[in-house]
Amino acid sequence: MSQSKYPTTMSCREAFDQLTICYSIGGQFRNYYRYGQFNPCQRQLAKLNFCLLHGSEPIKVQEWYKAELERNKELKGSSDTIWKERS
Numbered sequence: 162m163s164q165s166k167y168p169t170t171m172s173c174r175e176a177f178d179q180l181t182i183c184y185s186i187g188g189q190f191r192n193y194y195r196y197g198q199f200n201p202c203q204r205q206l207a208k209l210n211f212c213l214l215h216g217s218e219p220i221k222v223q224e225w226y227k228a229e230l231e232r233n234k235e236l237k238g239s240s241d242t243i244w245k246e247r248s
Contacts, residue, residue: 167226169219173212180205 182188183202192200215221 165223167223167230169222171208171212171216171222171225173209173216176205176209176212180209 180202183192183200183205189199192198211225215225
């Protein structure tokens with residue numbers, strides 16, 4: 162993939178909203194129900210920190226989105242594994 166396919170802007174407000182949702186009672190309950198553990202919200206916090214430091218630099222933003230896509234491919238999993246353990 163070409164880097165031009167990745168976004169060049171990042172909304173810090175959206176990143177903050179995602180972090181707030183993650184830390185909320187509903188977000189934590191949903192994560193515990195799906196995966197059997199509470200979410201430390203590290204990814205959302207990292208996104209907000211990155212946005213505050215580099216959100217106005219288009220090339221760094223594209224590199225961040227590319228890295229996130231690669232990380233998501235590596236970590237791709239399913240809550241089915243938790244349900245198999247619970248059965």
